[in-house]
Amino acid sequence: DIQMTQSPSSLSASVGDRVTITCRASQSVSNYLNWYQQIPGKPPTLLIYAASSLQSGVPSRFSGGGSGTEFTLTISSLQPEDFATYYCQQSHSTPVTFGGGTKVEIK
Amino acid sequence: QVTLKESGPVVVKPTETLTLTCSVSGFSLSNARMGVTWLRQPPGKALEWLAHIFSRDEETYTPSLKRRLTISRDTSKGQVVLMLTNVDPGDTATYYCARVYSSSSYIRFDHWGQGARVTVSS
Numbered sequence: 001d002i003q004m005t006q007s008p009s010s011l012s013a014s015v016g017d018r019v020t021i022t023c024r025a026s027q028s029v030s031n032y033l034n035w036y037q038q039i040p041g042k043p044p045t046l047l048i049y050a051a052s053s054l055q056s057g058v059p060s061r062f063s064g065g066g067s068g069t070e071f072t073l074t075i076s077s078l079q080p081e082d083f084a085t086y087y088c089q090q091s092h093s094t095p096v097t098f099g100g101g102t103k104v105e106i107k
Numbered sequence: 108q109v110t111l112k113e114s115g116p117v118v119v120k121p122t123e124t125l126t127l128t129c130s131v132s133g134f135s136l137s138n139a140r141m142g143v144t145w146l147r148q149p150p151g152k153a154l155e156w157l158a159h160i161f162s163r164d165e166e167t168y169t170p171s172l173k174r175r176l177t178i179s180r181d182t183s184k185g186q187v188v189l190m191l192t193n194v195d196p197g198d199t200a201t202y203y204c205a206r207v208y209s210s211s212s213y214i215r216f217d218h219w220g221q222g223a224r225v226t227v228s229s
Contacts, residue, residue, distance in 0.1 A: 001170075034215050036154075043203055043219035044154065050213050087154055091214045095169040096144075096156040 002026050002090050006099035012107040017078045021102045023071045023088035032092035035064055035073045038101075039084045047086075048073065078104070109133035111143070111204050113223035119198075120229050125191040127223060129204030136182040137162050142207040143187040144216060145178065147200040155200075159207050160187060194227045201225070 003026035013019050023033070031051035036044035046055045048064035051071060061076040075082055083106055088099040115127035127145070134141055144159035158168045158178040168176050177190040191198060201224045205216040 032213060036216075043205075043222050044216075045219070046215055046217050049215040049217075055215075055217065089154075089156075089216075094167055095171075096214075098154045098156070100153045 001095055002029060002093055002097050004088055004090055004097050004099040006086075006088060006102050008102060009100060010103040010105060012105045013078050014107045015078055015080060019075045019078055019082075019104060021073045021086055021088075021104075023066075023073070023099050025069045025071075025090055028068045029090040029092035031067045032090055033064075033066070033071050034089045034091065035062075036087045036089065037082075037084045038087065044087065075104075109206060109218040111206060111218060111220035113202060113204050113220045115202070115223050115225065117224065118226050118228060119194050121195050121227055122193055125189075125194050125198065125225060125227075127189045127191075127202055127204075127225075129187040129189070129220060131185045131187070131204075131206070134206065136180050136185060136187070139163070140209050142209065143180070144205050144207045145187075145189045145202065146205065146216075147198075147202045148222075149197075149200045154203075158189065161207070161209070196227045199225065199227050 005024045007022050033051045035048040038044040052064045063074050065072045085101045085103045112130045119125045142161035145157040160178045175192045180187045201222040203222045204220045206218040208217045
């Protein structure tokens with residue numbers, strides 16, 4: 001199985017901050033990498049697919065980058081509704097695997 | 108509007124079989140670009156992918172649970188069913204179904220149900 005490791009596991013930030021989350025794969029996944037946001041008590045929602053493509057309806061302050069084994073999710077200016085947990089997920093190989101999540105909290 | 112909704116028991120006893128149904132609307136289960144996947148999330152933990160099924164009845168399972176899982180679909184009813192046999196307390200989780208959108212070999216889970224919370228307890 002491909003292991004996905006996210007860092008940091010949690011962070012504190014203020015509204016307006018630029019935030020970057022990193023996801024590393026145990027082997028190359030090319031750009032078969034998606035990002036999801038999960039607000040507590042709610043299901044995840046898709047933010048980014050194919051490493052850098054913005055899902056329809058997602059604000060442009062979210063962006064994704066990287067390929068191979070290292071990926072980033074960046075929020076250019078954190079908004080109050082962005083405080084949530086973020087997960088990366090690879091779909092290069094079966095089984096599909098997720099990172100452990102990064103919880104973004106209010107400073 | 109695409110919607111998915113999970114239904115099933117809230118509590119299941121150890122060794123029993125858990126059966127969950129995902130009812131979909133707004134898209135067809137016979138669409139070649141689309142499938143349905145099941146995932147779960149134990150309390151306070153990360154997401155775990157379980158299985159998915161596509162229009163060609165192509166089924167894929169996570170290897171660690173393959174012997175206990177069965178996924179099937181009823182296209183006419185717009186339903187996908189997941190069965191997990193011989194459950195134990197480690198299977199306690201919120202179970203989600205989601206639509207799989209496939210494009211040029213890339214897949215993504217673009218619409219999710221609200222989740223079904225399942226507790227395994229005697």
